Amino acid sequence: MNVEELVRDSLREQAAGITPPPPGLAGRILAERRRRRARTLAAAAATTALVVAAAVGVPASTRTEGAPSRRPAPYACGPT
Incomplete structure (x- = not known):
């Protein structure tokens, strides 16, 4: 017997x-992967919606009636 036969026989026994x-x-493994992927996608969509809602809602809630939406820039170099 050579080494190849010994390895082959021991692998067959194992x-x-x-x-x-x-x-x-x-099928169960693939179904779990699909569920995990769907949860990840749903979490990403919810996070994106939250960020967009915050970006739109915060500037609108900080404005006061009658005030300009932007302040003029202060003098950077001082008066000339």
Whole structure:
């Protein structure tokens, strides 16, 4: 017997002692991945909606009636 035959035989012995995976295992794994991907996508969409709502809502809530929306810039170099 050479080394290749010994390795082949030992691998076959080890494989014989292992029970096969249950039926439907691949389907369950793929379904879990789909659920995880959907949760991630939903969380990203909710975060995006929250950021957009905050960006639109905050400037609108800080304005006062009759006041200009922007202040004039102060003199940067001082009077000339």
